Amino acid sequence: MKKVLVLGAGQLARMMDLAGAPLGMDVKAFDVRTNNVVLPIDPEHIYGDLNQGIAECDVITAEFEHVAHNTLATCEASGKLLPSSEAIKIGGDRRLEKSLLDSCNIANAKYVVIQNKADFDSAITSLQLPIIFKSALEGYDGKGQWRLKDVEQADTIWQEMSVFINNASSSIPQGIIAEQMVPFDREVSIIGARNSKGEMAAYPLTENHHTNGILSVSVVTSVDKKLQQQAFEVFSKLAEKLNYTGVLAIEFFQVGEQLLVNEIAPRVHNSGHWTQQGADTCQFENHLRAICGLPLGSTQLIRPTAMVNIIGEDDIPEEIFTIPTVALHWYDKEKRTGRKMGHINLCGQTELELAERLVRISSLLNKESFPDLSEFAENLLAKASQ
Template sequence: MNVLVLGAGQLARMMALASKPLNINVRAYDVGSERVVDPLSLSVDYGDLAQGILDADAITAEFEHIAHDVLAACEQSGKLFPSSQAIKTGGDRRLEKTLLAQAGVANAKHKIIANKFEFDEAIESLTLPLIMKSALAGYDGKGQWRLKDKSEAEAIWQEIKSFIEGDTSGRPQAIVVEQMVPFDREVSMVGVRSKTGQTLAYPLTENHHSKGVLSVSLAINEHQNLQAQATEAFDKIANALDYVGVLAIEFFQVGDSLLVNEIAPRVHNSGHWTQQGADTCQFENHIRAVCQLPLGSTELVRPTAMINILGTDSVPHSILEIPSVTLHWYGKGKRAGRKMGHINVCGSTRTELISRLTQLSTMLPNADFPDVNEYVSTL
């Protein structure tokens, strides 16, 4: 069986690695070169998109911002999972907000604006502070502005105006203006839905971000009330999209309640811990779903944490002396801020995990992992 992944980055790579034991071959469509390649080597050329679609038994995606003509060609084949509409929804915050309203899932108060009149109106109708996010092309903290005082409004509008005018997506750009949520922490859920409608959810993870980019994810399965809320939201969203595959939802925790921050129609950075912390990792479960194979268990088998490796291509080899530490490199060239790999660490209990995570954090260079040690010390 052959699966074509739209996108040739680290998520396609990890899907390919997880698929090998199932005797499933994964190829990746590189949106830059417009060629189908081996996601593990990137050097083997299997032809263009048309050939890739012809050779594939199933087609999926590793990111949301895919050209609509590419999605249309894949959807026409009847092999694309999840649907093009689901992928587009994850890549356009306007569609995402509409989906959340239709599914009856709580999220932050917001307005959608595209001009100065709507910008001013949003400031008057919502309570400051506000966060403003581009509807298209924003990720890892990019395409975002924060307004804390009305005196800053004109300067921020000028930045937004330039951003909108400079957009090259070929589609109308807009800004989602959200009332900032005074959250206690950020959590996320990765779940999977089969073509027949079966849904399974992994445990909620607690997420720590550094400069808008995920730094650490912690899976310990301690909050059953929140787990139930997140699972209900996952089912509502996945069913509304008639979704097939792995879907991630990021939440704000406010007291004992969850508000959806955003969704990602794909395998997700905050689910990398599943490689060592679950019987069936998110990558294998995504492939199982799109290939219409039985889904695997999403139960937490041991408390696990994931640390992102950002902008560096080396870590001390001594970290591998710590029991249950696993290193995952993506085979990328070093670039500031780039996701180069991740480290998973596990323990048989929460206490053991925190002990190993603390030891690991003290061994990592502070220059490359600036606030990991500080975050771990709060656990």
């Protein structure tokens, strides 16, 4: 039995545990807030501290990229950490991410690194408006971000941003990436896996829809071979450059037929949750297979599938269980505004059937927690009905 320690004890560790148990794997999680090693699906059970966790496991991995660097160093010293601390750090620092993309000649949005006022001013002159400013070290789900649409906003934004840079609690100097906003057609992501033998496999490109900066719906209905190949090339370049082991997620802006990398996540990813019901092997199992030295599982789409995030809500009407293929995944977390509490996976034999079921779901869910799901579902239905 392989023993896996996950850095982070959130929903991704939990779903790794649920995927690993049938494989005979023993998955524990290191909760960075309490410094305890716990059972991911029932964190009341404590197994000791990080050193014990490291000593007792066969392999260490991470469910998030903002792990303290000394923790990563301790784990890496054991020789058990996969992917490498280098890869995890790149996911946690947009400056490293951007240099990696440039060094691999991978298309991404034009940017400037900002450490001070001079950088800020030069960003405004060298990039076209609108510009999006993203903190280098934090900032996913819309946190630590500013949008500059008009030069008149510059002073206000710089004031906030300089406070943010100077107040960074991290031991690593904070910084900002100024990025020219891309007038993209849609956002897509590829979830791929590479195992310790260098074998690679990737899931079909997922189309992602964000609401207030947070992923709200992902959908996969078919495979666009050309785009898939373009995305897979980016995935394989990065995975090989990093000698990566595990699941790696890459978010893109699609502009016409071109994909520009937006973000890299060195881990299983929210936009890959649909694979639990929609793919031959789910991303959690493939991550575990990869880091445990097993052959990767097929990443083939079974049938059109969508995932709806449940954000800041812990009460879903029972009636959704009447819709065929609805698979509800709760994370067992306390309700908090903006918090990812769970997700719903949904399939259809055809894109039309999936769209019809999504329309039914959206009619049952409340508008406050799922503000634009109906619109998304109706659009999918219109597209599928053509």
